[in-house]
Amino acid sequence: MIETSRLILRPWQDEDAASLFRYASDSDIGPIAGWPPHTSVEHSLEIIRTVFSAPEVYAVVLKDTGEPVGCCGIMFADSLHTADMHQREAEIGYWIGKPYWGQGLIPEAVEALLSRCFNDLALDAVWCGYYEGNAKSKRVCEKCGFKFHHTNCDILSPLGDKRTEHLYLLTKEDYPQPR
Template sequence: MNKEIATERLVLRPWQESDAESLYKYAQDPAIGPIAGWPPHTSVEDSLNIIRTVFAAPETYAVVLKETGEPVGSIGIMLGDGLHSAEMRANEAEIGYWIGKPYWGQGLIPEAVRCLLKRCFEDLGMTAVWCGYYDGNTKSRRVMEKCGFRFHHTEEGNTSPLGDVRTEHFMWMTKEEWLKISKEENLCK
């Protein structure tokens, strides 16, 4: 069971069926899903189905604004035995995320990513964490850079969940690198 994680401005918590309207509000935007490889949500029922299936996975969290209590994005840790895009070894994970367009550029996702890095390395015993982004998704790449990930490799000819062929870039961070960074910042409560 996912635990609830608090940051300065956010609560990361399991998705609830009652979040379907908020999820649809942000996930229907064509600027959000396609660049990350998934189709925009088409209805509140579509979003509810995603909550019941995709977002029911372990370590998948609603990104909730403390100020309003509204979920405005999603973040999750994918382990080697689940759905992920990086070629991972045992004790490695991948973090994926998105946030609604009105909240772009506010540093909310880097805040959430830093907390999940802490969860990966301290609670889950991971030795490295991956992040991937499709060519052109500069906002996602910027989040990774802000959080201390470094470029690992590029794969061309990957088929996205939308069925098109894309170039995907992978970044990663080892536990040793995270320990150096985490001494300077501790955003999780």
């Protein structure tokens, strides 16, 4: 479990399926990130038990309410990812429910994951990427100190369409130490 001023990042639980469905069924959430909207609470439960059961995948939980409203995670070189990573590198992924857009919650979560990556896991570099048109994810990358690295064109997304993907990188040397 990781705690920030407004959030708790914790493993997903079966009891989170209804909340996950509430936000992940929104067609403005998954498709821009390359995954289909959830179709039922049962579908969300299946995702919790499979995809979200991977190490370092966290429910983004509001401290005020205890409700999971998004997801963030660290993906390593030996897992599914899009960046061309080496050992001692990882990629951070994230999303948050539409009612919580623009509140700075995901940058807060990403900063906590960056601390975990560099201070606890002793990684050398962390990647972060987004598909063309996802201005909110681009803003998170920039706000959290990632620097543009390169663009991949005609990448096949998990939805089966071809997209342009922009990848950003933050190295341990460029990571700002705790204030």
